[in-house]
Amino acid sequence: MEALLNEWLMREEFWLxxxxxxxxxxxxxxxxxxxxxxxLIYTLPLAFAFIALRYVFERLIAVPLSRYLGVKDRVQIRAASIPKLETFYKQNSRQPSQGEVMSLSKQCGLSQRKIQTWFRQRRNQDRPSNTKKFCEASWRFVFYLVAFAAGLGSLINAPWFWDHRECWRGYPKQPVAEAHHWYYILEMGFYLSLLLCVSVDVKRKDFKEQVIHHIATIFLIGFSYCANFVRVGTLVMLLHDSSDFLLESAKMLHYAGWWRTCDSLFVVFALVFLVTRLVVFPGRVLYSTLLVSQEFFKPFWGYVFFNTLLLVLQALHIFWAYLILRMVYKFVFMGKVRRVHICTKNFEVEDEEEEPEEEGDECSWEQRKGAINSKLASLANNCVLNNLTNQRNINSRLPKAR
Incomplete structure (x- = not known):
């Protein structure tokens, strides 16, 4: 097996x-x-260690912090226990078609409207709570903040941090400092833990893009480490961490209801994201890997694959930048930041918005009917009382007039 790997996978023309x-x-x-x-073998047990540490962090720190900051969960109506509908919901579809609604109505002996209402309540019942979303955001915030501070501290005195030509001088025989080695291992272990937990975390509308981002990041970190593109890789990770912790902090404040602070942090995040991902990343990193590197060596297979991963990452940056600019437009020109927050509708959107009850639902109609009748009765009583009062006032003035 080792001979086979050395013959095919570790061929010099691939990596050097x-x-x-x-x-x-x-x-x-x-x-x-x-x-x-x-x-890189250490990254897999490290990923499971991150998952265990996250479990402890969320219960001992994140949950008490959410209560302290005033995170409130919506009170949701639980759907009635109907085994046939529950089985269909879990095994077939969460949103049945009209034909399936008719078939379920015959099987359960319920009206079609009640079937639709049950599925709506059942979907809302599965919506993640604000506390769960706050815990996830706080965990990522802590890691990104620590990673950014540690990465900046380890790179501030590195020559390639200021001169991108130093990324390639002497390549591929470039020693890796111990700090940069562990910076790589920890980052890859963390993204691997995110990929392992993506199926149980809050599902968002950009779920596919997130999965692609995690996979591309893991391949990028792993391949750049094996091919000794570590100097460029540390710069890429630092650029990403610089805006990620701002986004996660804005999410935390949104779930806590601190709207003004959340809006301010979103503006700061948007500026940092657009500058680092659309200006610094292509202007410094991609320019260095695509053009400057060719002054020191000729292209080879590993070089082409590495640049392909960077271009995939840049395509995701453009996609997310479009979402951010759309929100900035609504914030500046339409004044809809209260209704279209970063944390709820676009860039970090949950699976679906909670579905309100339709006007035709029988239970909600009965409630509205009772409320309307009480208001009408109150209004009628007020009118009668006003008429009687006015009548007394008129009668009391009649003797004086006579």
């Missing part, structure tokens, strides 16, 4: 520039650490 051999990049312990594929 033309004319470079594996023996040319061997390093001694004094020269520093050279990234090896076996180092």
């Amino acid at each position: 520039p033309p004319g470079v051999r594996w023996k040319d990049i061997e390093m001694t312990e004094d020269e520093g650490r050279f990234p090896l594929p076996r180092d």
